[in-house]
Amino acid sequence: MIRRSEYHDSVTLMEIARSLNALPGVVDAAVVMATEANRALLEQAGLWGPELELATANDLIVAVHAGSEVLAEHALEMAGERLARPQSGRRAGAEQAGAHRARTITSAVRGHPGTNLAVISVAGQYAAAEAWEALHNGLHVLLFSDNVSIENEVALKQYAVQHGLFMMGADCGTAILNGVALGFANVVPRGPVGIVAASGTGLQETSTLLARLGLGISQGIGTGGRDLKEAVGGLTMLQGFRALQSDPETEVLLLVSKPPAPAVAERVLAQVKESDKPTVVCFLGGTQEPIVGAGAHPARTLQEGAYRAAALAGRAVTEGAIARETADLQVQAATLRGGLRAGQRYLRGLYSGGTLATEALIVWGEMVGDVHSNVPLRPHLKLQDASRSQGHCAVDLGEDEFTVGRLHPMIDHELRIRRLMQEADDPEVAVILLDVVLGYGAHPDPAGELGPAIAGARARAQEGGRELLVVVSVTGTDGDPQGLGRQVKALEQAGAVVASCNAAAARLAGYIVTGGRAL
């Protein structure tokens, strides 16, 4: 079925496709815009037919493979109904019911003259043009979309820097400006710590940890994942860092990213050196010496980054706190180990946040030894097949290989739950780790879906005569729409062990599988 010149955002389409796939008798279903890329996907899936040849990129396609024509018709009908229905009873912002909505950024700005920020999350092929339109209208930009060419990113950022505008992204998932959570972000208080992060989840983890330590953040600026690559040169990181250096609200700076390209690291650290505000630098997996050389405070993990920044902001929490917590974790691990059988020796991390997977790998690097991953710290530990674990293993389920044509695991738990069951059936598995990310943008009730799955996985292992440990970290605050306390409680009731943060969860699991022995 072709629906001409009809546009819906991809989340809506994937939700509809998911509900079609759930219908009895439906083998496979797709609800997609008829782009070249989607056409290829449909052909691969055997969902392409000659009657779809007439569709153009502006048309919507609903394709169903079902047990019978009647079932297929029924599915198409349901798709039609779902597409016709308004996506939400609630309308955004100050718009009145039935009021006209602007069709372009320019027109929205004209109708709302005080507009200062554009949040853009359209499909990648359209994203750069929208970002240009926003910049030309004098707006700061958070570009959530990915699949924007690096040339476009560079050109957009150069223009933005020249005009004193923020160009956060492409692929910028999180920012907190003036206390407002943007994209995937948590509700945290305002305070003295300014964060610039190339990783959205990194910003979420550090800002929520600070919040739990009683510290707020002044601004949380996202740069997008590629900002520190050689080609982009850290334009937004440097710009954000300068802005926070001169921001009177910011007392302590925290930089979070994977290790930048060497030339970029040099530039960033040169900027750090000029800072008269204390600065914590967390280059996850990078070397510490140059950071110390720049007069800044290095942090190996997100947790350390948050704690160090807190200490510098005058909170009486120091690394001693992490050491004390670690001692407690060792005790806890020893107790938990008691229920394991002899053959249970591996840990399996099933992550929705790539940066959280990386942080765990860093923790395990010194505790556990080799951990395989689809995002390994060292190339030889790359998983042959990301859909099957081997040995100790951490999988980032938010990687492209898992998310083509489906929602991100922070929104849709189906894939992760399936993988959880797969791991539960493996008699060599001792402990499974899950990260749960709360806040705006994320699933409205992760514990409501993951909780029963955790209980189910443990029950399955029990049937096999084993105790299965599930360790969970929850990134969030009590101010988040899901509520940290409620989520933790539900997860614990389901039999999960909830650690204080992602790094702590990794350490706990590490002690469980190593029995507390250092390498």
Place this chain on the structure above:
Amino acid sequence: VSQETISTLFGSKLSVVNVGLRSFAESLADQGVAVSDVDWRPPRVPYLRVISSGIDIEAANAEAVARIQQARPMLVGMGIAREAIPGYEPPPGKRALILHAGPPITWDRMCGPQRGAVMGALVYEGLAADENEAAQMAARGEIAFEPCHHYHAVGPMAGIISPSMPVFTVRNGAFGNLAYATQNEGLGRVLRYGAYGSDVYERLRWMEEVLYPTLKAAIEAIEVGIDLRALIAQALHMGDECHNRNRAGTSLFLRALTPALIRTCPDRERAAAVFEFIQGNDHFFLNLSMAAGKAALEPAEGIEGATLLTVMARNGTDFGIRMAGMPERWFVAPAGIVDGLYLPGFSADDANPDIGDSTVTETAGYGGFAMACAPAIARFVGGTPQDALEATLEMYEICYAEHEQFTIPALDFRGTPLGIDVRKVAQTGILPRLNTGIAHKEPGIGMVGAGVLRAPEQCFVEAFESICR
């Protein structure tokens, strides 16, 4: 490198435009942040900022809009078409020159009402004994036809201007250019709706012999003329959109005219008859609103690279547009079918396709684009004042600017959408909304209703392609 805007951002309230995932807008609304969620869809064509020759379209359009807004259309006088309109004379070998609405057209392609109006005009001029003879004359090629727009003129519906017809002269005080339009006959069986017959001629003759000299004397006695821009601005605040509703404009015009009318007309009964004619014709002001629009738009013609429309006109067969950057070139598509309300005894089956130069009002930033000003005629666009508001709000999407002189009370005095930008029409696929009267498709009958429609897409597509080349 300026950090200024960033420190301003840190110090100010966030106000966000969201493009894409709706949930992001909802999250912001939850946090009490002002957010406008764009009803985004993939642009059909990219937004073009520079022409291949390197000319900056934005700058060209800004100049075009500035000129349109500076315009000061003043009603300064009247004359007889063949004398008043520069260059109005038949080419060699032709018996007469007749001006018509819309893009150029030949007799064989003319629609019924335009033919009817031509036939009627030839009889009225005494060039033909009856309508039959007039039609034969035209069919034999004895009559030259030219668009009003080629002569700085505009004509509603069939838009016929024949040599003896009186015309208003509107002078743009800012640029000195002149524009012309006939006197409005009223509704029903009238020439501009394609009607002919003795009743039609009788009225035209009265308008030529009584109305015209009386009005001319009065208008020319007003030293600075009548400020049409001011009248339009006021009428927009009084429930007119100055295309399908001209009740306020007509009243304001009469008020501006009456002292001079009384002073200059020696015959009290004639003055009263003139007053009665105008007050009995709610659309009398339409022709003045149109001439004002024409006078305001012409100075924008010839700005290289400008993609705003300066002409949008229909002849009942074709719909044509011209851009400020290419003022000589018509882009043409078939005229559309009007979604209308009909007079008793008529229906959509009787309707001729869209016709007339009156879309000059939409082109100049009022008419259908100012529907939000005219809740009284909201029935044309769905029935409620909210529908009228949304009709205007939608037109902002395809306009380059907002009018500084013409404002909309119901939208907190926001300026009316001004400057139809071919790029934006091409990008969004939103076509201009037009208000219009409806003529019977057969010659000789007249008005059957009024309604609304959209401009046809094809001429905008072609105009956009011509910019891209």
